[in-house]
Amino acid sequence: MTMPDSKIEVMNLEAIMGDRFGRYSKSIIQERALPDIRDGLKPVQRRILFAMNKDGNTYDKGFRKSAKSVGNVMGNFHPHGDSSIYEALVRMSQDWKLRAPLIEMHGNNGSMDGDPPAAMRYTEARLAQISGLMLADIDKETVEMTWNFDDTEKEPTVLPARIPNLFVNGATGISAGYATEIPTHNLGEMIDASIYLIDHPNASLDKLMEFVPGPDFPTGGIIQGVKEIKKAYETGRGRVVVRAKTAIEDLRGGRQQITVTEIPYEVNKAQLVKRINDLRINKKVEGIADARDETDRNGLRIAIELKRGANATGVLNYLLKNTDLQINYNFNMVAIDDQRPMRVGLKHYLASYVDFQKEIVTKRTRFDLNKAQARLHIVEGLIKALSILDQVIKTIRASKNRRDAQDNLVSAYQFTQRQAEAIVALQLYRLTNTDVTALENELANLNERIAKFKQILLDDHELALVIKQELRAIKKSFDSPRQTQIESEVQKLTVDTKITVANEEVMVLVSHAGYIKRSSMRSFNASDFSDNGLREDDYPLLVTKTSTLSHLFMFTNQGNVIYRPVHEVMDAKWKETGEHISQTIGLADDEEIIAALVVDQLEQAGSILMASSDGQVKQSAFADFKPGSRYKSRPTLAFKLKSSDARVVAVHYYDPLGPKQSLVAISKAGYGLRFAVDELPVTGLRTSGVRAINLKDDDQLVDLALVEESDHLALITQRGAFKEMLASDLELGARARRGNLILYKLKKNPHEIADFIGHAADYQGALEIITSRPVFQDVLVADHHLGTAKSNGTFVIDTDTQGVPVLIRKKIIISQPNDDEHENDQSVEQLTL
Template sequence: MMTLERLMGDRFGRYSKSIIQERALPDIRDGLKPVQRRILFAMNKDGNTYDKGFRKSAKSVGNVMGNFHPHGDSSIYEALVRLSQDWKLREPLVEMHGNNGSMDGDPAAAMRYTEARLSKIAGLMLQDIDKDTVEMTLNFDDTEKEPTVLPARIPNLLVNGATGISAGYATEIPTHNLGEVFDALIYLLNHPDASLDKLMEFVPGPDFPTGGIIQGLDGIRKAYQTGRGRVVVRARTKIENLRGGRQQITVTEIPYEVNKAQLVKRINDLRLAKKVEGISEARDETDRSGLRIAIELKRGANAQGILNYLLKNTDLQINYNFNMVAIDDQRPMRVGLKHILTSYLNFQKDIIRRRTQFNLNKAQRRLHIVEGLIKALSILDQVIKTIRASKNRKDAKQNLVDQYSFTEDQAEAIVTLQLYRLTNTDVTELQKEEANLNKQISEFTLILNDDNELSKVLRSEMTKIKKEFGNPRRTTIQNHVDKLKIDTKVTVAKEDVVLLVSHAGYIKRSSLRSFKASSIDENGLREDDYPLLIQQTNTLAHLFMFTNLGNVIYRPIHEIADVRWKDTGEHISQTIGLAENEEIIKAMVFDNLKRPGTFLMGTNDGQIKQSSFADYKPGSRYKSHASTGIKLKNADSRLVSVDYYEPRDQNQSLMVVSHEGYAVRFDIAEVPTTGLRTSGVRAINLKDDDYAVDYVIVNEGDDLALVTQRGAFKEMAASDLAIGARARRGELVIHRLKNHPHKIVDFLAFSSDSTETLEIITDRPAFQDVAVTDHHLGSAKSNGTFVVDTDTQGTPVKIRHKFGAILAVTND
């Protein structure tokens, strides 16, 4: 009694063995799966060859199913159809009349409509099968014999490739050029120790029936060495000029086994979904003259950029994975190029040996008969007399054996001899035949006894086949895989938009039309939220957002949710998780990612850092991960200020002001440029209970606007503070009161000739406008004038330039 586990293991093992050997994987010798071998054998046996007329496919399928392959007729017919498809096989083994499918994935017509016969090259697969060259075995019902392998005088496994999936194994062997494979075989026959690199001089890579371009010589070499490897296969394309200054991408060859109709549909789907800009139409212009796909572009479109996008996002370029598994000595093996070629040569030598032995036996039997006939003709009168004296045919044969020492076979030949052959000329013919047979026998014997002679025969036959059936390579091989760079302008239509980033972390973009249809305050934000940035920009620009914990979040503008101005937009946490105490403090827009400047970052603990803009170029994971902008020194440290800085002609300096009212002004050149994960240098020397509130770039002639926690607003000239060294305690910019002293919450710089309105934001939030022209410049020791009623409006937390009619100018 067996356990269920053992029983299942045993049954599944047998089933797997059957699938692997009898269904899905090709034999390394003839490159055929059993169904293909049976189709070719049955059609050949039926006389359905290239030199005779076509026959109904249904008849061939019926023969195969009834005699050799007890499976469904559809699977047999599908295999027959594939053998005839010149876009699947490099050298089709079946010729078919009627609809045998197409590169668009159309199925073939039903087998009652199509007609088929073996192709001329398929004759070579079966040549000499009647000369005992291969093992024959009984079919499924023991009524006929079928071959276990075909003589395969062409290296079909490499030439036509194979694809299949079985239990635990799959195979993917590409097609190759027949002439190149024969050149490699001939070289290997002469040099059995040939290296893989030498063989690859003859077989540089696959040669697909559909042509195309293969990139990646390393992948081919790895595949030929180990049986596994990956290459890139891309379509053959060219960019043509049309009338009216427009261009067109024309595709004349597509990658192997790509469905052409689906490819054209995919290109049109990308166009309709506006994933790619600049395509006006993609159409299939394939006709009898060959494959052709026309991708018509709009005027001024970037043809190379669009082509690169299509190569990356459609099957105009695919990855082809080699997985060269074949049945070798009844076992599935992953094999390399040299293994396949060596196995084929050994098999062909065996075929020639068996064929030669068959011919030798036949020649020896005939020589024996000829010798008997010559002997009989030399004693003709006695032979005739003996035959006439005999009772019957059997007696005549026995008498010839007894009286003249003829053998049984010779006696049979003599008694069946026709009278007209008893002429002198026939004796001469027999003597000629005897000499010829002796010559053949010596040749056959030499081939069987001398390996060099055998190799000479094989070499000669392979050269002859190559000469007759060899044809030029269709697929181009390039050493390296081209990196596809895709310009955003190809995938995104340039459109002017208004961008909003809010204090609470909401971001959105709206069309100018939607923005102008509403007031600027109808922005869809909650009452306790307000905009950090409102800016007119375009879909090709880039947004950088900085958080108080020193992180940088990047978004291309075109990826930001496009909503009405009255809608809230998306929250940044939908894609990037923020910490509980993390908030956005600054948002900036840039037209491109190749800016020469730096980011200046200041923290509340008095550190200032300068890092190159180029260091902040987004990585591949920007959609779901923030990157580090500054390394904070301790758990309580916060980033309070970020500015983009490019040195101008006029003198610029950096000013930092602390909560207690100390200010330090120094040259920006004093701040070294460092990498991302650095903390920067000391900007201001703070007391233990003090902290920096903001850092501002100041131009010569600027004025400063400061706001205190008590709601006081003060203007002073920046020049009141001399430029000195950084890391000082600094100078007081407010008057110290003993009771309820003023503390600075924020400040900014503005041009001394400005007439703008500034905006103070409180913690509620409430908003208080302040016109700079309404206030006079104070001294460093004054406290300004009260502009915010803290009882009704809340405590001021921020002062900023008020958003204009439309709006801040894009950084350019």
């Protein structure tokens, strides 16, 4: 509303903002960022071409300073910054951006390496020859002309654009709420499709795609995904894969080289080469010796030299997956159609282009018809005047002046004013028989042209013939071979770990407290084995020599499994602690790692056996443990525990092709049971398994062991007693039974099994007992005789001073070779719980 006696208006802020932003959005959508569907140009591009043409800066004349062209555009048609005008002018000259450049430039106009062009005061420009087709017949009233920003000159709202420029040269831009990304196409293919659509207005998209199979980028390359191209041509949106054109060449010395001769559209070549070299320097991929840009005047060329023995195909696949040698190109074909932004498909665009050409040719023909009819009228008057030349001359001589002569001719001989004006202006040399003949020939020619023009205007078929004829002539003059190859399917890229990771021998350690690390053999050999960086209350669960190409699995007491490729485990010196698993994986407060396993490959036979404290046991195929995509941040459930207080107590890898083995389950109360592995069904990960041993209510399973028939069992009790017995003392039977008592029951302070382990009968090494403190006590197997099933063994641990035993296992074997060259080498066998 308006306040009384005031020019101040009170308005709602929301309404003002909506109105102003709406105007702004409309302006940048229509007048800045999006191309017109008819000529495929944004306003600044259109003004550049029009101003240069108006200034006579065409392909058949010399180059002129770019600054002059920019100044003309800015001063007459485009009142914006000179840099934006110059950038638009330069882009129209770059043959790696446009399929048919509209500007020719002398000087530095940028490069595929992202180099900026020279300043406009240094470069020179002129219209390219094909730009003549964009501006053809603009002087024949074919397009609407409007006043420029200061009403001093008129400029076109659209150019005649005799070529399908929107798709030929593509477009990219961002406006308010809209963006556009239209790829470049082959001119000859677009013309063929247009001609076919003229003859078959109801043509299907499949038929049009026989002429236009897909984009044709000026940088070449390979497009994969015909289905996505069709989707884009149908809906205006789609995504295809664009990859570089590469070849693997053999070099001297048994080495190979990957040669790149074409790269994806709008990829920065210098950045691409830098990225490849960064991957090489940072050792993200093995096998690359060097990457060089060998581009010269003969064409683009990137040489990726490989090391001897490198897998060329594997390296190429890695580079395609991790660099811009392969990109995803997203179609988003938006253009201004009838003053509105529209998403257009192939047929929609071709139909719009054909309709626009019909409009242009119709207006041009009407202009030519009017001009021919006006000339015909004059020629008829001149011929009539020459036939009565003496009377005409007499009348003119008797007149007072030119105006009087014209009036006398009109009144005396029924000439029209225009004819009389032409007769008066006739030069004396034209009064010859030769010129009469020329006029009669011109009259016949004019009548013929007028008849043809009228036929074009009255007959749609004749109009179509003219358009097709002109399109064929354009194709003949400006067509060029397709540069981009199209493949129907997207090739799936698989990268072998051996390509990305150097195959190195390392030491892997996983500790009871959850610390993990890998150390180089050099660091390990230079250090004392016991100086492993762990806290005094911590100890290793796994120490093994392996390869960076191996795989590490860690199992927790709550039934979860954590996976890490060995090359992703933190690389630390042997004396350093390493990283804690909680830095990447969230575990429960009372959850801890109880076992770890390293395997050479994920695709191998075998199964994982797991047992829980409530007497359950399960067998799952090792293949089921193959990690998913989110292994870095979350564990995988491998054992569904039946009760909240149950815990996983044993994890073993079982190889069915190895020696025949059976399972021994022993409870805390001293009941032992042996049964065949075959009694366990193979189930998935999220299962609870089956009953291993039938426990009393206050009893629990302490461990599970895989043993051969001749193996021994080594047991440790909570009172510190150690006992050796034959595994065969436990008769092989069925699972899920109570089992046999393997301890002598004492009425006072009876022994309970703390842990046990199976080992070969000829094992002469040491066993390590770990107590709750923890204290580490070694026991030599040779120092103890076999006990009977009913014995309690001999005391080896003083529980008052050393703590209660919780774990027994084989001690790590360390050997020092005599070879002086390797005097610090230490050999370690894999240690697991």
